[in-house]
Amino acid sequence: QVQLVESGGGVVQAGGSLRLSCAASGRTFDNYAMGWFRQDPGKEREFVAAISWSGGRVFYGDSVKGRFTISRDNAKNTVYLQMNSLKPEDTAAYYCAARSGRTTVIFTTPTAYAYWGQGTQVTVSS
Numbered sequence: 001q002v003q004l005v006e007s008g009g010g011v012v013q014a015g016g017s018l019r020l021s022c023a024a025s026g027r028t029f030d031n032y033a034m035g036w037f038r039q040d041p042g043k044e045r046e047f048v049a050a051i052s053w054s055g056g057r058v059f060y061g062d063s064v065k066g067r068f069t070i071s072r073d074n075a076k077n078t079v080y081l082q083m084n085s086l087k088p089e090d091t092a093a094y095y096c097a098a099r100s101g102r103t104t105v106i107f108t109t110p111t112a113y114a115y116w117g118q119g120t121q122v123t124v125s126s
Helices: none
Strands: 004-007 010-013 018-024 034-037 046-051 058-060 069-071 078-083 092-100 118-123
Touching: 004 092, 018 034, 018 092, 018 118, 034 069, 034 078, 046 069, 046 078, 058 069, 078 092
Parallel strands: 010 118
Antiparallel strands: 004 018, 018 078, 034 046, 034 092, 046 058, 069 078, 092 118
């Protein structure tokens, strides 16, 4: 089992940048594929980005491609989401998620992930 804690959210002007972090507990972080999702109240949870257990494969949602970068540091048990050129429509609660397994398959649906953090709010003002 793994516990996840996100940080780094906040309020930023359109065009600005933020970096989210997700710290995982436990010694087997490199056994997990990681993902970032976001959700606005009343809307479905949206896939943002995912990274394989080794960091060798990454994948992005269409709305963030070219602006966001996912990365991980297995030595620090942490996954990151660098968000650049932020837009008001990026405003949401951002969640990191973990899926057990050393696979190169990338999963983009929330139901594929068993473990979730509590979320961190990102607000982009126009």
